[in-house]
Amino acid sequence: MADRYSYSKLNQFERCPRQYKFNYIDKVPVEKEVTIELFIGSLMHRVLEKLYSARMLDKVLTKDEFLGLYDAEWDTAPIEQLKVTGDIMHADDFVKHGRTALGVYYDTYQPFEDGKTIAVEQRVDFTIDEGRGFKMTGIIDRIARQKDGSIDIIDYKYQRGIPRKDDLKRNPQMALYQTGLYQLAAQQNWLGFENVQIRMIYLRQGEEFSARLEPDVLDELREQTVQRILEIKRAVRDNDFPTKVSNICQWCKFVEICPAKRHELMVQDELTADEEALRAQDLTERYLDLAAQEKTAKVAKESLKDEITELARKLEVNAFTGKRGSLSITDKEAPKFPTKTEDLDATLAITAAVKETDFDLFEMYANLNLNDLYKAYNKEQLPESLREKLAQYIISKRSVILRTKYKKPGDDEK
Numbered sequence: 371m372a373d374r375y376s377y378s379k380l381n382q383f384e385r386c387p388r389q390y391k392f393n394y395i396d397k398v399p400v401e402k403e404v405t406i407e408l409f410i411g412s413l414m415h416r417v418l419e420k421l422y423s424a425r426m427l428d429k430v431l432t433k434d435e436f437l438g439l440y441d442a443e444w445d446t447a448p449i450e451q452l453k454v455t456g457d458i459m460h461a462d463d464f465v466k467h468g469r470t471a472l473g474v475y476y477d478t479y480q481p482f483e484d485g486k487t488i489a490v491e492q493r494v495d496f497t498i499d500e501g502r503g504f505k506m507t508g509i510i511d512r513i514a515r516q517k518d519g520s521i522d523i524i525d526y527k528y529q530r531g532i533p534r535k536d537d538l539k540r541n542p543q544m545a546l547y548q549t550g551l552y553q554l555a556a557q558q559n560w561l562g563f564e565n566v567q568i569r570m571i572y573l574r575q576g577e578e579f580s581a582r583l584e585p586d587v588l589d590e591l592r593e594q595t596v597q598r599i600l601e602i603k604r605a606v607r608d609n610d611f612p613t614k615v616s617n618i619c620q621w622c623k624f625v626e627i628c629p630a631k632r633h634e635l636m637v638q639d640e641l642t643a644d645e646e647a648l649r650a651q652d653l654t655e656r657y658l659d660l661a662a663q664e665k666t667a668k669v670a671k672e673s674l675k676d677e678i679t680e681l682a683r684k685l686e687v688n689a690f691t692g693k694r695g696s697l698s699i700t701d702k703e704a705p706k707f708p709t710k711t712e713d714l715d716a717t718l719a720i721t722a723a724v725k726e727t728d729f730d731l732f733e734m735y736a737n738l739n740l741n742d743l744y745k746a747y748n749k750e751q752l753p754e755s756l757r758e759k760l761a762q763y764i765i766s767k768r769s770v771i772l773r774t775k776y777k778k779p780g781d782d783e784k
């Protein structure tokens with residue numbers, strides 16, 4: 371049976387491959403800890419599902435009935451078991467805020483005629499890459515049809531941040547990425563879903579954002595998803611799941627077995643830490659001291675390099691002589707393909723050109739090492755039709771290399 375992926379699985383691998391391995395491959399048994407924010411988010415989804423399920427049967431719940439559903443959920447909730455992060459908000463504060471947020475939602479959208487709701491909490495399975503058989507799954511919060519026949523894919527969120535304007539237009543990262551996948555799913559699962567708008571409703575802030583993802587953006591999103599799945603498959607094949615240390619590590623349920631965090635836990639109390647753990651701590655301090663000195667020297671060295679390069683150009687020489695030795699200076703411009711940081715649009719176009727010309731070739735450059743690709747271009751190892759497409763993206767970049775040569779003892783006497 372083919373592997374099936376979800377946004378949450380891909381997102382967890384992106385956050386930390388080692389956490390993904392613990393969770394989905396090793397299936398390490400850990401005590402499940404739920405934050406109050408996550409619990410409230412799920413609870414709100416259930417209440418909204420009931421609201422729109424009733425609306426589909428032509429019943430509009432009163433505000434008291436609607437908020438009563440929320441209150442009833444809390445009557446049986448294990449509130450004392452929910453983790454509250456931070457030291458300002460308490461559990462009761464979150465409960466009260468969630469109720470207020472739903473009240474604002476009710477006042478904003480009642481009588482809930484922003485499109486005819488045709489599905490709530492709809493599970494969708496779809497193929498993201500037919501050739502490889504990559505499957506995706508997910509749950510769409512609500513689907514609504516507008517009077518003009520267009521379709522709204524609605525996603526409810528209860529989180530702290532909201533997307534920026536540019537993210538909504540182009541960037542399929544962040545919140546737009548998940549909802550964009552649901553647009554692909556809807557268009558694949560139902561007829562007549564060509565004209566689709568995605569709507570993200572942020573319950574915590576009382577804000578709504580909408581966007582229509584054009585075909586080129588959806589293609590980009592699909593390709594990005596395929597690449598993420600390929601990364602997971604390569605990690606499984608090579609058993610390579612590095613840790614990614616970040617601020618969210620403090621909420622990771624695998625922190626006690628994480629190789630990036632175990633030693634930190636060992637030495638938190640020096641009275642209970644064993645000898646080897648304390649020795650590792652001492653070695654780390656010594657190495658950090660040397661690394662700091664090295665970093666300072668590197669900055670000074672780069673500044674000197676710039677000064678030397680500028681003077682060599684002025685004097686029109688490619689070598690300098692000092693009392694202890696000499697410097698050879700290689701200062702040249704070389705053609706290459708731009709990196710993502712230099713020109714994102716160009717690298718995406720290069721990727722598309724390689725894939726369109728030869729799928730096997732695209733597989734070879736799945737990670738698109740642009741240096742290797744340019745070498746193949748320069749040696750005329752690529753199809754001529756592809757070389758013609760790629761020629762327009764070649765840029766020239768100046769590189770400077772300094773090589774040192776020290777005098778041997780006694781050279782001055784000779």
